[in-house]
Amino acid sequence: MYDLLIQNTHVLHVSHGSEIRVLRDHDIAIQANRISAVEPVGTIQPSDARQIIQADGKLAMPGLINTHSHVPMVIFRGLAEDVSLEKWFNEYMWPLESNLQEEDVYWGMLLGLAEMIEAGVTSVADHYFYMDQAARAVQEAGTRAALGWVVFGNQGQAMLDRTTQFIERWQGAAGGRITAWLAPHAPYTCDDDFLSASAQRARDLGVGIHIHVAETAAQTQASLEKRGITPIRVLEETGVLERPTILAHAIGATPSDIQLLAERPAGVAHAPKTYLKLAMGSAPVVAFREAGVPVGLATDGAVSNNTLDIWESMRLMAMTQKQAQASPEMMTIAQVLHIATRSSARVVGLADQIGAVEPGYLADLILVDMGGAHVQPLHSITASLIYATRASDVQTVIVDGKVIMRDRKLLTLNKEEIIQQVSQAMRRLARRVPSQRIQVYNP
Amino acid sequence: MYDLLIQNTHVLHVSHGSEIRVLRDHDIAIQANRISAVEPVGTIQPSDARQIIQADGKLAMPGLINTHSHVPMVIFRGLAEDVSLEKWFNEYMWPLESNLQEEDVYWGMLLGLAEMIEAGVTSVADHYFYMDQAARAVQEAGTRAALGWVVFGNQGQAMLDRTTQFIERWQGAAGGRITAWLAPHAPYTCDDDFLSASAQRARDLGVGIHIHVAETAAQTQASLEKRGITPIRVLEETGVLERPTILAHAIGATPSDIQLLAERPAGVAHAPKTYLKLAMGSAPVVAFREAGVPVGLATDGAVSNNTLDIWESMRLMAMTQKQAQASPEMMTIAQVLHIATRSSARVVGLADQIGAVEPGYLADLILVDMGGAHVQPLHSITASLIYATRASDVQTVIVDGKVIMRDRKLLTLNKEEIIQQVSQAMRRLARRVPSQRIQVYNP
Numbered sequence: 001m002y003d004l005l006i007q008n009t010h011v012l013h014v015s016h017g018s019e020i021r022v023l024r025d026h027d028i029a030i031q032a033n034r035i036s037a038v039e040p041v042g043t044i045q046p047s048d049a050r051q052i053i054q055a056d057g058k059l060a061m062p063g064l065i066n067t068h069s070h071v072p073m074v075i076f077r078g079l080a081e082d083v084s085l086e087k088w089f090n091e092y093m094w095p096l097e098s099n100l101q102e103e104d105v106y107w108g109m110l111l112g113l114a115e116m117i118e119a120g121v122t123s124v125a126d127h128y129f130y131m132d133q134a135a136r137a138v139q140e141a142g143t144r145a146a147l148g149w150v151v152f153g154n155q156g157q158a159m160l161d162r163t164t165q166f167i168e169r170w171q172g173a174a175g176g177r178i179t180a181w182l183a184p185h186a187p188y189t190c191d192d193d194f195l196s197a198s199a200q201r202a203r204d205l206g207v208g209i210h211i212h213v214a215e216t217a218a219q220t221q222a223s224l225e226k227r228g229i230t231p232i233r234v235l236e237e238t239g240v241l242e243r244p245t246i247l248a249h250a251i252g253a254t255p256s257d258i259q260l261l262a263e264r265p266a267g268v269a270h271a272p273k274t275y276l277k278l279a280m281g282s283a284p285v286v287a288f289r290e291a292g293v294p295v296g297l298a299t300d301g302a303v304s305n306n307t308l309d310i311w312e313s314m315r316l317m318a319m320t321q322k323q324a325q326a327s328p329e330m331m332t333i334a335q336v337l338h339i340a341t342r343s344s345a346r347v348v349g350l351a352d353q354i355g356a357v358e359p360g361y362l363a364d365l366i367l368v369d370m371g372g373a374h375v376q377p378l379h380s381i382t383a384s385l386i387y388a389t390r391a392s393d394v395q396t397v398i399v400d401g402k403v404i405m406r407d408r409k410l411l412t413l414n415k416e417e418i419i420q421q422v423s424q425a426m427r428r429l430a431r432r433v434p435s436q437r438i439q440v441y442n443p
Numbered sequence: 444m445y446d447l448l449i450q451n452t453h454v455l456h457v458s459h460g461s462e463i464r465v466l467r468d469h470d471i472a473i474q475a476n477r478i479s480a481v482e483p484v485g486t487i488q489p490s491d492a493r494q495i496i497q498a499d500g501k502l503a504m505p506g507l508i509n510t511h512s513h514v515p516m517v518i519f520r521g522l523a524e525d526v527s528l529e530k531w532f533n534e535y536m537w538p539l540e541s542n543l544q545e546e547d548v549y550w551g552m553l554l555g556l557a558e559m560i561e562a563g564v565t566s567v568a569d570h571y572f573y574m575d576q577a578a579r580a581v582q583e584a585g586t587r588a589a590l591g592w593v594v595f596g597n598q599g600q601a602m603l604d605r606t607t608q609f610i611e612r613w614q615g616a617a618g619g620r621i622t623a624w625l626a627p628h629a630p631y632t633c634d635d636d637f638l639s640a641s642a643q644r645a646r647d648l649g650v651g652i653h654i655h656v657a658e659t660a661a662q663t664q665a666s667l668e669k670r671g672i673t674p675i676r677v678l679e680e681t682g683v684l685e686r687p688t689i690l691a692h693a694i695g696a697t698p699s700d701i702q703l704l705a706e707r708p709a710g711v712a713h714a715p716k717t718y719l720k721l722a723m724g725s726a727p728v729v730a731f732r733e734a735g736v737p738v739g740l741a742t743d744g745a746v747s748n749n750t751l752d753i754w755e756s757m758r759l760m761a762m763t764q765k766q767a768q769a770s771p772e773m774m775t776i777a778q779v780l781h782i783a784t785r786s787s788a789r790v791v792g793l794a795d796q797i798g799a800v801e802p803g804y805l806a807d808l809i810l811v812d813m814g815g816a817h818v819q820p821l822h823s824i825t826a827s828l829i830y831a832t833r834a835s836d837v838q839t840v841i842v843d844g845k846v847i848m849r850d851r852k853l854l855t856l857n858k859e860e861i862i863q864q865v866s867q868a869m870r871r872l873a874r875r876v877p878s879q880r881i882q883v884y885n886p
């Protein structure tokens with residue numbers, strides 16, 4: 001007996017080696033929280049299923065994965081526009097975050113999760129403050145998350161202990177949907193002793209580390225000038241890279257950094273919209289791939305991205321890499337879909353668990369309407385997914401075997417209440433005193 | 444007595460000098476095909492209106508303008524991916540277009556218009572074949588269009604005559620919604636004699652010219668090597684630039700080209716998604732603006748763009764220009780919204796007629812829902828419009844005073860029939876024999 005049967009769907013299949021096929025007219029059977037069968041229509045008996053979803057020719061694909069975000073920052077959306085990276089940190093983001101209260105993280109996380117579910121994003125690696133509140137929100141929303149409580153080096157050992165307690169509380173919670181990570185902010189806000197202590201703590205706890213590194217080429221240059229090694233080499237020397245790591249951005253990775261990362265359990269989170277908006281430069285995605293360093297799609301926070309839309313990240317990565325390589329033949333459809341699925345799963349530590357619609361994988365999948373005027377006629381389903389499909393085409397979202405959005409209606413969250421809760425705090429959140437900031441950006 | 448009253452809306456106001464205001468809680472009154480009043484809620488009596496639309500706090504803004512497209516190419520969507528520009532033309536686009544039949548243009552145009560109306564695009568400057576069919580489709584859809592029948596130089600005088608007859612049939616048709624333009628393809632496919640004859644014909648007819656030029660820096664370089672002048676200088680010497688012109692792309696415009704264009708009645712159509720996807724380089728948008736050359740947003744055709752979504756063009760222009768200038772402070776929200784509205788209107792020859800929600804302007808406007816989880820909380824309406832709003836947030840579309848989409852339902856077009864008509868021709872349209880092409884790309 002199956003718990004859920006999705007009937008009459010096309011299925012996107014991405015192989016480990018980045019080969020793409022669309023399995024037309026298939027059914028998908030789910031038992032508990034895993035996919036148990038993907039078979040041509042007619043093979044699985046409907047009477048063997050407790051619940052049936054008629055997909056009517058929609059496309060089934062793995063739920064999208066956001067490998068680096070600061071989801072609760074949606075509460076500050078639109079407050080830092082047309083400013084330099086230095087001003088973005090020192091005059092906007094870090095002063096704004098001095099307004100942050102614990103409850104803001106809860107409601108902001110819920111709002112961001114609502115946005116992501118509506119866009120077919122089923123997993124997120126999040127990196128923020130007051131993460132018990134974020135975990136509570138993930139538990140309610142029904143999504144999957146890799147959560148890290150950000151620590152700055154100047155917060156010291158006490159804060160590291162506090163985030164350790166967070167990890168102990170939430171590791172494996174929500175039926176395994178939550179994993180917990182250590183999250184020192186970046187090499188330029190954490191000194192070597194603090195990074196070494198974080199690495200030691202991660203070893204003790206058996207967890208990974210989610211950290212910003214080499215966000216721009218200028219950061220790499222500054223590190224070379226100040227101390228003679230790159231920020232990624234700092235992570236190596238402090239032991240961080242011995243742990244599974246999510247490296248946010250790594251735009252300033254040098255060729256030797258890339259060779260190093262290829263030999264470590266590291267993945268790179270790539271957030272191209274932030275890079276364009278803040279003119280941060282182009283990340284060496286092609287070089288990472290060629291060296292065997294996994295790359296995952298990300299949005300970063302909504303104060304630089306403005307949304308949490310992984311479809312847009314996918315499209316922008318494809319296009320900006322073609323541009324950076326001055327070759328439209330680079331970063332093919334197959335490579336892009338591999339990055340969006342299996343490679344992103346690997347970055348968040350869930351290789352071979354999520355990122356594929358195949359028997360044995362966790363049942364995190366979405367149904368996408370391909371009937372819109374903006375994708376028709378459908379000469380190429382895969383080209384459409386990257387270059388034409390919109391977040392609003394996602395119809396149904398399943399995580400861990402549970403339907404959490406059906407025909408665009410959220411089933412676990414009360415969107416109106418969430419928006420109302422966030423809106424009533426807007427005036428307080430938007431107060432900005434540049435001298436009151438939680439950190440100073442001076443890499 | 445007003446024909447239509449839109450009640451309780453916020454109104455985006457963009458001044459001639461690129462200053463932005465949002466007029467909160469206003470009503471908009473429309474008489475026949477023009478806006479007659481924009482007043483604070485309560486000023487206009489509802490009893491003075493024949494029809495009322497409750498906007499419920501949505502944002503009213505000018506209908507979006509697509510200043511360069513080949514709309515019927517939607518029928519080939521997704522058929523030319525991950526290929527070089529040379530292959531795109533010679534092995535894909537021009538062989539595919541040898542399949543084109545007159546009826547394909549009619550159904551393709553209807554499909555593209557449906558997509559654009561759903562995305563809030565109310566005007567398009569279109570550049571394609573069999574344009575009587577395109578005009579027929581525009582007439583039915585109720586949108587506004589500047590239509591040009593593409594001619595290649597080797598088709599000779601007879602084809603120029605044929606497109607002249609098209610202009611005579613359709614200039615000012617559909618109650619003035621259609622304007623007709625001459626459309627020689629490009630300097631690299633039309634020799635100087637043909638361009639001169641086109642310019643003379645445009646003078647005789649009193650019409651403008653819509654043409655591709657300097658699509659890449661390589662085209663400019665090739666022209667300099669072959670004949671010692673730039674493609675834009677070719678347009679000058681053949682008299683084309685004496686006419687109002689829509690110049691598609693102009694990525695390869697040199698500083699002296701830009702100075703020349705500033706003294707001519709020329710506008711540039713900017714289609715950033717195509718430039719990224721085909722790695723064509725970055726257009727000098729900032730330099731055009733500084734010189735006073737109007738720039739308008741465009742999608743180009745769906746075989747390079749994959750959609751006809753001007754929201755995406757707006758966002759990509761903003762972001763790619765920030766990147767190209769290596770400054771996130773460039774291409775501000777106000778400048779981007781000016782380009783999307785007044786400047787795009789000027790490019791298609793309708794300055795001070797469309798592109799503003801103000802008394803006296805033609806009533807081409809859209810109502811945008813700002814309540815989605817992906818734009819909330821709404822700290823900045825204008826940031827949201829550029830960086831977060833999706834085509835699917837457009838709720839209601841009014842062109843020439845007529846409501847053509849209401850609450851996302853198309854009122855003039857039968858989308859299901861259109862998709863069915865296009866779909867049944869898919870196999871024939873997708874046939875591709877590279878030796879059978881309508882032109883050869885060798886600039």
